[in-house]
Amino acid sequence: MLLITCPETGTDELVPDRRIRSVVNHPTHIAxxxxxxxGAVHVYRTGRRWEAARRAAATRPAPRLAPA
Ligand SMILES: [Zn+2]
Structure with missing residues (x-):
């Protein structure tokens, strides 16, 4: 199970692992x-280096995925 905060509704959602559509391993984090x-697919990034980079770049807006 995975606890996420939906950016659309702002609510915390407990979703089963099978709801994870893909896991992408980046040098700084895992997406x-x-x-x-x-009903939407959201991207969540995890990883200590990602968290550190995000704190360091706190003044910059988080990267967003453009709609297809
Ligand atoms: Zn959502």
Missing amino acids: LHVACPC
Whole structure:
């Protein structure tokens, strides 16, 4: 199970592992593509280096995926 915060509804959602559509391993972090109960697929990034980079770049907006 995975606890996510939906960026669309702002609610915490507990989603099963099978809802994870893909896991992409990056040098600085791991990107999880999760099919949210709201119907959208959200990307969540995990990893200590990602968290550190995000803190260092706190003044910059987080990267967003452009709609297809
Ligand atoms: Zn959602």
